[in-house]
Amino acid sequence: MEYKYFKKLGREVPALGAGTWGIGGGYWSKDTSEDKEAILTLRTGIELGITLIDTAEMYGAGHAEEIVGEAIKGFDREKLFIVTKVWQTHAKKEDVIKSAEASSKRLGTYIDLYLLHWPTSDVPLCETMKAMEELVKKGLVKNIGVSNFSVELIEDARSCLSITDIAAVQNRFSLSYRNDEESVIPYARKEGMMYMAYTPIDKGSVANNRILKQVASKYGKTPIQVALNWLIMIEPVVPIPKASKVEHIKENAGSVGWKLSKEDWDFIKRSFH
Numbered sequence: 001m002e003y004k005y006f007k008k009l010g011r012e013v014p015a016l017g018a019g020t021w022g023i024g025g026g027y028w029s030k031d032t033s034e035d036k037e038a039i040l041t042l043r044t045g046i047e048l049g050i051t052l053i054d055t056a057e058m059y060g061a062g063h064a065e066e067i068v069g070e071a072i073k074g075f076d077r078e079k080l081f082i083v084t085k086v087w088q089t090h091a092k093k094e095d096v097i098k099s100a101e102a103s104s105k106r107l108g109t110y111i112d113l114y115l116l117h118w119p120t121s122d123v124p125l126c127e128t129m130k131a132m133e134e135l136v137k138k139g140l141v142k143n144i145g146v147s148n149f150s151v152e153l154i155e156d157a158r159s160c161l162s163i164t165d166i167a168a169v170q171n172r173f174s175l176s177y178r179n180d181e182e183s184v185i186p187y188a189r190k191e192g193m194m195y196m197a198y199t200p201i202d203k204g205s206v207a208n209n210r211i212l213k214q215v216a217s218k219y220g221k222t223p224i225q226v227a228l229n230w231l232i233m234i235e236p237v238v239p240i241p242k243a244s245k246v247e248h249i250k251e252n253a254g255s256v257g258w259k260l261s262k263e264d265w266d267f268i269k270r271s272f273h
């Protein structure tokens with residue numbers, strides 16, 4: 001595994017994480033085979049160095065957090081980096097505290113990074129941010145951040161904080177979805193924040209891309225591995241592809257430990273616009 005150091009986190013994290021939206025059978029499902037496969041997938045990922053796991057209270061109405069909690073059992077907690085999120089309808093102070101406590105219970109551990117999932121105009125941003133700061137004071141949460149935020153909104157969030165700072169932002173970013181290329185990404189880089197790229201492989205569809213297939217064959221890699229490598233080469237991007245199948249997480253792990261040439265990186269970038 002390769003690692004990236006972020007000043008605002010004060011630590012290294014793997015250059016590749018694992019997403020969990022839609023993993024397992026869901027809280028409504030009686031079929032546990034999907035849960036078992038999801039747990040095995042996450043455990044395989046951890047063994048391969050994918051120790052950063054992204055989840056949220058909203059995923060499977062808490063069930064994804066329960067799966068993560070199961071998957072991390074027995075691993076060295078210090079080496080893991082668990083990210084979860086508070087849904088925006090729980091943005092009021094008392095709800096943020098309740099949500100974090102419930103997430104931590106489902107995960108069976110503290111939270112390394114706690115994100116506000118989406119901005120909301122229903123609750124003043126400073127109320128939510130101060131509640132998140134409270135959680136850091138309590139020790140339940142190590143770092144806080146935001147998701148689906150613009151630079152302006154990140155600055156608003158930062159202005160509410162006194163003892164801590166926004167350490168990370170999580171937005172949608174992939175080869176074909178590059179809204180943050182000239183805005184949030186350079187901002188996060190300058191500020192020492194981690195930028196987590198969600199939906200980084202466009203739901204798996206990059207596997208069929210002709211350009212990526214062409215470049216991948218030169219490196220003995222797959223189109224998915226090339227797409228993820230392209231993202232990882234951007235500072236401070238950490239892509240978090242979701243995999244619920246063991247063979248998928250193994251393939252994704254093969255996106256680190258090598259680098260596209262500058263020419264190929266540029267060629268891919270041009271080809272996607």
Ligand SMILES: NC(=O)c1ccc[n+]([C@@H]2O[C@H](COP(=O)([O-])OP(=O)(O)OC[C@H]3O[C@@H](n4cnc5c(N)ncnc54)[C@H](OP(=O)(O)O)[C@@H]3O)[C@@H](O)[C@H]2O)c1
Nearest residue numbers: 019020021198199200201202203204241242243244245248
């Ligand atoms: N903050 C937010 O608002 C937000 C929004 C969306 C997502 N997220 C986070 O970001 C994570 C990733 O985004 P995403 O789930 O939307 O999309 P994604 O990671 O781009 O794509 C996931 C899909 O790709 C498939 N896949 C994974 N590895 C593959 C491989 N090696 N070959 C072929 N297919 C592969 C998965 O299949 P299998 O499941 O069958 O393995 C799944 O269907 C989420 O799980 C979540 O943690 C955050």
